[in-house]
Amino acid sequence: EAGVAQSPRYKIIEKRQSVAFWCNPISGHATLYWYQQILGQGPKLLIQFQNNGVVDDSQLPKDRFSAERLKGVDSTLKIQPAKLEDSAVYLCASSLALGHTGELFFGEGSRLTVL
């Protein structure tokens, strides 16, 4: 079974530029999460999707961050314009469904450096 796929693995940009990350969850997983992990901290939820609907985006900085999962499968997270403090690893995770106590599967992450 293929795992959660993310790209790119690494990205270096200058502040005020834009960047997009892509995630393809495990086939059949309805719930998809984007997390931001700053060095030395645990993952922080940015947005949670159930199929193509948003369940929780309360911690997403909506002035610069956006995410979509139009067809309920793969998802894109965009940052525009980037700030220095956005340097982090962006983790995508998926699980079977809301309310399901199943495992959470993570991708390898996309490491962003903003100069």
Added chain:
Amino acid sequence: KNEVEQSPQNLTAQEGEFITINCSYSVGISALHWLQQHPGGGIVSLFMLSSGKKKHGRLIATINIQEKHSSLHITASHPRDSAVYICAVRSGNQFYFGTGTSLTVIP
């Protein structure tokens, strides 16, 4: 205050030592996860448990629901166990994460 607290934050051990990492949480949960993150790598799920104890190779995870506490034990530690270990709990539709325990095992 974080919903999930881990201790210690950093841990250095000699190869072969028995290691314990602790996790306490303050919310009602349906499951607790122990995750492993290698430098530059993604996160791998080690255990998911909602009661009792699970064992996989040299790793043992226990949970006490009444005390809202879980421990991850590593027996006969090895340098390849060096990683960050993260405790995460599922509460409703949310996951809450600890800040991780950075483990270094010295040969």
